[in-house]
Amino acid sequence: MINRSSELAQAFWETGRLPCDIRDFHAHMDEHPSIYFPFSSADEMVADMDRNGVKSLLFCGHFALDDPLFGEKYNIEAVRKHPTRLRAYHIIHSRHLDPDREIAEVDGNPDIYVGFKLLGDYNNFPVDDPCHDRYYDYLQQTGKFLLLHTWGGSPNNGSRQVANIAKRFPKLTVFCGHSFFGRSVEGIAETKQYENIYYELTAIPIVRGFLEDIVNAAGSERVLFGTDLPWFSTMHGVGMILGADITDEDRRNIFYRNGERLLKGILC
């Protein structure tokens, strides 16, 4: 049953599907050296989206994430194959920056890219370093998105670094992937004053209580659904949201309302 007090949970349990869409803001694609995935191709991921009622998915594939030279083309191929369901984040590799070319790629392919993604811990490089400012300035001017991998207490992508970016680019739309995992409440307190900052839920299901903290601190209007697909089952996150101590209105905000607002004119 998951949660007797939620109408959404009851409808889900009876039919095996949510009675609403899901908008996923954080995914990957293709193989990874450390992990066996039962599926990971674009076609398989879209089939999984169909099964689970996921209307759209924003991703950055592993090849782009881990190959700073040649990986980006796989993002493009995947979106071209599934233009009504997928959009990509162009990766920023802090140690291989080429802002002229990369901004031109994003700007010239609005049907492919929704913005950039940056993983400070993986690059071992702080995301608030001014070397990224041209990217951030472009995103702020165009209204495109920045997805950051964020983690509580990180010297590369903790809340201090995100707040530093937001101070310089207060209108920039930032998705804080993993919501400063482990220190979400402090992270949200440090960044919430910037109205275009959102908090994303990948990895949050592994600690009971984190979701309620995030919703209480940020308000569900600022929370986005995400999975890291193909790492984690969409339903693992769905089940957390259905079972958590929040309202059905909060659940709807997280599953699709916030996403539809952000994606209007892109995938809505």
Added chain:
Amino acid sequence: MRILDCHLNFGATNNGEPYRNCDTFEELLAELDRSGIEGGLIRCGYSNTVGVNYGNRFLAEKLAETGKENLFGVWAALPPFTNETPKPEQLPGLMKENRIGALYLAPQAHRFVVDRLTLSGLLGVCCEAKIPVILNTSCGVSMEQIYQILSWFPGLTAVVGDKDAWPNARKLYPLAYTYERVYLDLSYVMDAGGIEDMTGRFGAGKLLFGTAFPERYTGSMLAVTRTAAISDADREMIFGKNLERLIGEAELV
């Protein structure tokens, strides 16, 4: 469809772990009711944090008070050399008397060495009586130690789990393929397509539904299992029938 959870825990802690704890047995029962989980295997955290006998006794008393037929305890087990707990040969009878469905090993909390020398007496009895033994990295036993234990006792009825934040098929699949009486606790298997993949490879009969409550949300694995693209017969086995069978197979006399 009956839902039984192979991974439940309760007991107050003083170190902030898990993040949102389940202090009392009554709280645990309330969560099970809220989630539609009929029962399962329950550990009492006090066996790790207060005393092995203290926790085991506390759990047995709570189970006796409740008297619910689908709730089974899991006792912490120690190597017998210090005579702190009942002798291994006494365990089957005591387990039956106290509604204990399985044992677990926690070598880190209980500070014993995982070796054939320390474990032979205990696990020899478990093999003979088909007593399920929980080997889970969340209890402080490493995957390397689990591999060793199963190589020493290949006939052991083991419920194996790996608390890894990353998908962990490369660690779990060799055990499921190799040992007939190894069952996988799905509490930490949140991989996309994981249940479908495992069911296709070695069959739903080796998979046990679990939530790792209160460490994790019960809703997560309920939703994953409810929607897995497998047959309803397989789902029924994973949700409860396998665990029911496992507990029933133990020769507790």
